[in-house]
Amino acid sequence: MTEFTFYTVAMSRGQIARWALHEAGADYEHVVFDWATRPAILKSLNPMNKVPTLVHHLDGMDHVITECAAINHYLAETHPQAGLLPDAHERAAYFRWLFFAAGPLEQAVVGKAMGWEVPEGKQGMAGFGSLELALDTLDSWLSKNDFIAGSRFTMADTYVGSQFVWGLRFGSIPERPAFRAYVDRITQRPAYAEANAIDAAIIKASQG
Numbered sequence: 001m002t003e004f005t006f007y008t009v010a011m012s013r014g015q016i017a018r019w020a021l022h023e024a025g026a027d028y029e030h031v032v033f034d035w036a037t038r039p040a041i042l043k044s045l046n047p048m049n050k051v052p053t054l055v056h057h058l059d060g061m062d063h064v065i066t067e068c069a070a071i072n073h074y075l076a077e078t079h080p081q082a083g084l085l086p087d088a089h090e091r092a093a094y095f096r097w098l099f100f101a102a103g104p105l106e107q108a109v110v111g112k113a114m115g116w117e118v119p120e121g122k123q124g125m126a127g128f129g130s131l132e133l134a135l136d137t138l139d140s141w142l143s144k145n146d147f148i149a150g151s152r153f154t155m156a157d158t159y160v161g162s163q164f165v166w167g168l169r170f171g172s173i174p175e176r177p178a179f180r181a182y183v184d185r186i187t188q189r190p191a192y193a194e195a196n197a198i199d200a201a202i203i204k205a206s207q208g
Helices: 014-024 040-045 068-078 091-114 131-142 156-170 177-186 190-206
Strands: 004-009 028-033 053-058 061-066
Touching: 004 014, 014 068, 014 156, 014 190, 040 053, 053 068, 061 068, 068 091, 068 156, 091 131, 091 156, 131 177, 156 177
Parallel strands: 004 028
Antiparallel strands: 004 053, 053 061
16 A cells, blocks of 8 residues: 555646645555545545545554645655755744645635625735735745745745646736746746646546
8 A cells, every 4th residue: 555545636726735745755646536426435534525635544544634735744744855844944934825825825816716805994804905915925025035935945835836836827816027937946846747747647538
């Protein structure tokens, strides 16, 4: 048995976790399906019935990890030899932006796509303020730093970076010089190319 079992669907957030699996050099097998044929085991593992869902087979026990930001950091923790964890001086930025992307940024992007409008005077309550404010906040960081933790690629870049790869590709995040330069840097990585090639083949097969 491999160390990890990875449940995913073509053209889903599973692509974020696959990139992390390859960056970590994890020993994994995938279970690929479509939304109409989700296996019964998925809901037992993840009551949200969504992907990605990762199972770590460790010492005779199965540990379930869900939510992309958690999955990606967990893989960095379980594969320290990959060098993707932050050092003492990178840790603050690493966790700051990892959770900013999982919270305010994703909320703002989804809210905009859904046409949700935050009532005037309620931006603080919404947590993300507005999409423009969330993007300006990250723009100010990426205009001064090559990567999320600073000058070096860490596992946080697989998660935050995926938000920008998808956002720029599909137009949910507008083009800005700092965003484009960041995406160009992170997508040159061999692990990104490996993972992306697997998912591209899965997507092609799912489209007949």
